Amino acid sequence: MTTTRRLTGFKPTGHLHLGNLLGALRPLIAAQAATESIALIADLHALTLEHDPERVRAHTLEQATVMLAAGVDPERTPIVVQSHVPEHTGLHYLLECVTGFGEAARMIQFKEKSAGRGHVRLSLLTYPVLMAADILLYDIQQVPVGEDQNQHLELARTIATRFNGRYGETFTVPEGVRPDSAARVMDLADPTAKMGKSQGTGQIGLLDPPQTVRRTIARAVTDELAVVRRDRERQPGVTNLIDILAECTGREPSDPYSYGALKREAADAVEALLTPIRKRHAEFAADPAHVRKILADGAARIRPRAQATVRRTRAALGLLD
Structure with missing residues (x-):
């Protein structure tokens, strides 16, 4: 019996709140026994706007600790820090090579967050492609999404479908999973x-x-x-x-x-x-070294699949081994 692979992501731009618990964490925990889930702390996404480096580090560790406290079982659901798996950024660039500028520029969040800013980081424009890499890297089949992330998931689906059509079957095309009606x-x-x-x-x-x-x-x-x-x-x-x-x-x-x-x-x-x-x-917070080890173990467990995906993508694009 094939187990469904699912990815749930959290951005360490602040403290996790009740909405995160009811809308994302509890469904993730409930699905642990029936799915092959990954809990991703997307720290690279926190760099798209002006930020305090120390706060990003602190929020990343705090989010991992809160996930454990809420009931995420790292034996069943790896908790992974995005930047601990370099294949995220490696696949990001490869996917940029099949993504149009207009596709990235019309993302609603880019328009909202860039409006009225004198200096807009290039990463704010391209981070939906990095989000696509986060998903496609692990052959993810289901992604829990709310209305505000639906456009990004559709971009990931478009990129995967286009790549498969041009270069051969390479990526699993993910499906969105809607949260319960009261989860927002x-x-x-x-x-x-x-x-x-x-x-x-x-x-x-x-x-x-x-x-x-x-x-x-x-x-x-x-x-x-x-x-x-x-x-x-x-x-x-x-x-x-x-x-x-x-x-x-x-x-x-x-x-x-x-x-x-x-x-x-x-x-x-x-x-x-x-x-x-x-x-x-x-x-958990009393032993941060233990939490860091859980994060290192999570990255080690999932990295072989990520490496295989990047190798497959490189070969499809014609890069020399």
Whole structure:
């Protein structure tokens, strides 16, 4: 029986938050027994904009530690730092040779992040091709994606299909896997925006202390309608709180009339979810050498497949061994 290969990526540009846990980490953990998964910390993607090198290093190690604390089993799911496997950048260039400038330039995130900037790094333009390399390097069959990453996955599929057509069957063409409907957690202070690691004031970090979690939820934006119901158009804040509660507990609010009760229930549910993660994180964080070894082992385990893919790609393009 063939096991499905799946890749889930995280960019170390900030602290992992509740949206990352519900939308990406929990599905990754749930799929560990049934898929051949890779958890990729895409540190090279963090270099596309102005950054603090020390913070990138710190966030990379912290993300690996949080993944372990949340339940990622490195024996079943290698946790890999992108820059620890040089074949990522090696395949990146080879894929650039079959990608059009216009294909990269029309990526929505490039347009948004480059707008109004005096100095735009070339890597911001080409990183969707690096993202394609991340996927195609390991013969990945499934990639969990949200709406904001769908365009990048489609570029990876286009590149793989084009390459296979021109140079012979070389790459597996990946398929997108949609997260559950409630997995898109919005910012509690601005429920029209997705909860993010580096922007906004309504994030709930997975390592935030209990008082911070409860304060953030207590201050969550609601509305004047005073009705607890799902209505994404007219009540995005209330809908977000209901979704968070349902995702954490598997149930709906017990009081359909009180925003205060909804916030208390949501805070209790989030705390019940985060308390054991914080405890396990403290244990892993006390031994960073052990975490680094897990990362080194993960890279060593998956690198042979990456090397085979690059050799296959080089040969298809006509490069001399």
